[in-house]
Amino acid sequence: MEFNATLLVSAVSFIIFVIIMNQIMYKPVLAIMQKRQDYINNNKLAAEEHEKHANELLEDKEKKIGEAHRKSRDIVAAKTESIKNERAKVLNDAKSEVSTMIEAQKNELYNEKNNVYFGFRDNVADIANNITTKLIGEGIAFEPLKAEEVDEVIRQNA
DSSP states (O other), rough: OOOOOOHHHHHHHHHHHHHHHHIIIIIIHHHHHHHHHHHHHHHHHHHHHHHHHHHHHHHHHHHHHHHHHHHHHHHHHHHHHHHHHHHHHHHHHOOOOOOOOHHHHHHHHHHHHHHOOOHHHHHHHHHHHHHHHHOSSSSSOEEEEEEEHHHHHHHOOO
16 A cells, blocks of 8 residues: 555645534534524423423412312301201291190180180070070079089089
8 A cells, every 4th residue: 555645645635624514503503503502402492481380380280179168168167057047047046936826726715615614514504494484483582603603514414
């Protein structure tokens, strides 16, 4: 193998070509590739930050929804309990009022019964004495029927 000047010129021209290509072509391409990689990395970091922020917002939303559900259940339970208590109070008041009315009606009926009974007893005694007077005659003395005797007859037949 011979080394001649062509080989040396070719080697020097190749080195100069590589240096020129490096300056003209490779460095700008490498710079563009580096900028692109930096852009991708920055966007990836920004996307991760946005995802983290979105997850935090979702967690916060879930907490707020859970709290709202809990509060609404508490409000519904409180209102339900309030309505039950109010209904029980109204029912108790109505029962009390009805009981009072029934007791008043019972007392009124009892009084009316006594009035009718005593009036009936007196009428029965008068009618029995009148019938006895008509059957026996006016001039004949007899012992008139007493109210107690009428009471006993009514009790026996009642």
